[in-house]
Amino acid sequence: MIESVMEHLGNALKIYSNGKHFDTMLEAKNLYFSLTGQVFEEDEDYESRMSAFNDWYLLQFVSEDGCPIWNYVSENTVEDNISKALRTIKHSIYEYQGRNLRKQHVLKDIVHNRKITLSKRAIIPSLIKNDLFIGRVIETEGEFFTLSGLCLLPGEIKNILKKEGKKVRLLNDSKKEVEFLLRVESLKTKWNRYGHLDAKSIFVFN
Missing domain, CATH: 2.40.50 (OB fold (Dihydrolipoamide Acetyltransferase, E2P))
Known part of the structure; x- marks a missing residue:
């Protein structure tokens, strides 16, 4: 089932990084790197830090519209066991x-x-x-x-x-x-x- 879980994480990231959610994602990105320190493309850990931001944004960031992953599982068809896995990382x-x-x-x-x-x-x-x-x-x-x-x-x-x-x-x-x-x-x-x-x-x- 891990393959399905990862597929849903990827889908959620696509949805909540584009369109009407793009500005919220930028707000989250600015907040995250103000809290954890700026990242630059030439940094050795650039890719891992960007992955960490994506995880934090999807799973823990809460805007006035709520948390992306909670919104995703409520607005899409997600099996209960996968929904629980996504919400309890x-x-x-x-x-x-x-x-x-x-x-x-x-x-x-x-x-x-x-x-x-x-x-x-x-x-x-x-x-x-x-x-x-x-x-x-x-x-x-x-x-x-x-x-x-x-x-x-x-x-x-x-x-x-x-x-x-x-x-x-x-x-x-x-x-x-x-x-x-x-x-x-x-x-x-x-x-x-x-x-x-x-x-x-x-x-x-x-």
């Missing part, structure tokens, strides 16, 4: 823990403190064990997959992120979670611009 910070004995990729969600075993069919970018990244995981028919918009993070800030992630988890506030994740992404952008500085001196949370 988990945005978080993940640690790649390598493969298990069944050769499946394993992630640790360090914000929600849970382990996720990806589907045998899951395709992920080239990751090394202990790599950290901001990303989104989708569940469909008991299988887990990652979306393409991954933001890699420096490994030396793992303990900092675990500490801050626990604080956010205890708040049990989805809005605060999103604010935290966008803040982390903005600090990653800053670190990219000032790569000569120690990551721990940049990833500071007050």
Whole structure:
């Protein structure tokens, strides 16, 4: 079913990036990159950041007209299980823990403190064990997959992120979670611009 889910995501992006929705998409784009730092075509992570924006816009941005993905599933013929999968995608910070004995990729969600075993069919970018990244995981028919918009993070800030992630988890506030994740992404952008500085001196949370 993951193929159908991804097809619906692609259709939704086409609909909500054109026509009467174009201005709303531009508004969202300006907001997103003001929160996470500007992106330039020559940046190494340009494509992944644009994918991350697309995911955020479709799944989390809320305008006066509502959230694109919620509007999409209410205005189009979408099976209930696919609709649920589209509306419950988990945005978080993940640690790649390598493969298990069944050769499946394993992630640790360090914000929600849970382990996720990806589907045998899951395709992920080239990751090394202990790599950290901001990303989104989708569940469909008991299988887990990652979306393409991954933001890699420096490994030396793992303990900092675990500490801050626990604080956010205890708040049990989805809005605060999103604010935290966008803040982390903005600090990653800053670190990219000032790569000569120690990551721990940049990833500071007050």
